[in-house]
Amino acid sequence: MLLGTIIYAVINSVILILMSIGFNLTFGISGISNFAYGSLYIFAAFTTYMLLQLVGLPYPVAALVSIALTAVIGALMYRFILMRVRGQVLSEVIATFGIGLAILEFFRYLGFVGVEYALPVFIDDSFMIGEVYVDAQRIIIVAASVVLVGLLWVFVHYTSLGLAFRGIAQDERTALTFGMDSDWIATLSVSLGAALAAVAATVIIPLGTISVSQGYDVLINALAVSIIGGLGSTGGVIVASLLVGFAQRFTDTYIGSHWTMIVSLAAILIVLVIKPSGIYGKQKELEERI
């Protein structure tokens, strides 16, 4: 039982990492809280579904096209709406939340309700780890997450664009003096965040079905993990996901499944009380020290 709980806790944590890394990356670079993040996740899922079922594209092609389209939506969102309100936090939140609502309710209006919307698993099999059966899709999620985090690390440390991302994230005004286009980088950050939401949808959705209401759940999970880890910190997201993921599964196994949501919320409250900027957060670090 203990081994099984640990295995599924790792998987749960990795799912949380995948769900929140895009949201956190966008905030870390451009300072924009993209409240349309969950909607972009659902947009990608339904787009993949339509390309697969209605257009008849092979799954990998459908997934890639869907990721690209979601990235374009993210970029357009920034260029046409967010650029005008950038820096006004409340306006950014209202604008992105409004866009998110519009996307989700549009799908509902189009009749995307019911349980028939799903994406197929990549490999239809399950494997035994120790004495515990784990399906191949969950193993793929873990592998995809490790690869994705690794690629992101290489990208931001060894490519000029990635270094520009970090430059803007560290000090936007100084980066401007070096000729970096802040709006262009912000566009790319929102776009990349959206693309990461699409990647998450493509690998996680095959575990279940696509439903409009999931958009809100994804946003809440991304917010919870990012707040605990510290908004803008990738390391924080990973640590927070592991904390919440393990806490949820152990609570589920040894206390009761209906307590799992309470554990996540309690973790947010405790972190906010002890360290308001989150585990690795930099936003108010100086104020906290003073």
Added chain:
Amino acid sequence: MRRRLWAVGLFLATGLMFSLCAYAAEPIVIGVPTSTGFVEGKEGLAIVEMAVAEINAKGGVKVGAEKRMFKVEAIDIRDAAPGVPVPEALMGIEKLILEKKPTVLLIGPFRSEALLAAMDILTKYKVPLLGTIAMTPATEGKVKQEPDKYKYVFRTCLNAIYLVKNLVGTMSHINKEFGFNKVYIMHQDVAWARATADGMVKNYFQKAGWTVVGQESYPTGAADFSSALMKARSAGAQVILPIFDMPQSGTLVKQWKAMKVPALMAGFISPLAGPGAWKTFDKKIGGAINCNFELGSAIASPKVPQSVAFLKAYQKKMGKPMEAGHGPAPTYESVYILKEAIERAGSLEPDALVAEIKKTDRSGVMGRIKFDEGNQAVFGMDPKEAAVASVFQWNDKGERVTVFPESIADAKIMLPAGLKSAK
């Protein structure tokens, strides 16, 4: 002279046209206030329109000496969506009543608390409701306590008590066939599912000598059931009883298959109801047993030919099969119950209509329909005697085979790999 004749003819023709228009402009309005953003509401509304089209195509409804058409007016009251307060649903119902002046309401709220609160509105405006989703028996209690006040509320679908009776029947059948008596209960953390699970423990498992090796409740939206499945395995559960109506609950069956848990999965998981579930869940649901609340709701039986014809007609109209295992059949029946009641009453006067609805005795897609003193359609185990639910098992070919009640069963229950009969 000829010119005068033309003028008179034109005058008469215009008069006739106007009178025909006036005649056509007075259809009988059926109001449909429900959550159309959910599959049961969406398909339910399509079925009301289908039944209305059938009736109108045959000339409409005879009200006294005249024939009148049905007309459908719907509103999305969104009560099934998380976080939508009951007053918002009530406002939707009242708006529909005041603006569209319906003679009767069909389907109605999803949530029992919304239905209970709506009962006074229905009394205020004297608009009968034939409800087909919300399942609380509390409405029947109110009808029985104050029949004159609440006589306008009927329910044609299964209620929570009948659901428990069907699940008890299924468990009893499993016990008789295989000698199983260890159950692990997993249910959604919502009122109706909790009440059903507790009802099963109190009214059946404890009395029939079963051991409940675990009971787990899941918040709506939960999508990982690995812990409970591991616990069920280690506790030696022979049967897992799931009670869920959230979209994510289909994942439970996929995980049960992937984790190769040697226990029979038998209960209610709403996403498993329709034929599309086989494809949706990657053909990973073979062996699962599911209770569709009414025969005709996404499953038919050749022993009730009306149910077969109903599903065929739906597929022909919509171009795809029905998926909701709760609501469609009683909704279809409700339109015909209404038609027959109007024709018997010869009037649209609410009290006369209600009195005639109460006298209903018809054989339709879910069996024989009669109402009890609480205005609840009577459910039983034989479609010749009462309305019936349908408990079926997914086989490994992706077919749904009815296994209970015995009066409509097509096959015996098959055990999943790794599980042997205890007999």
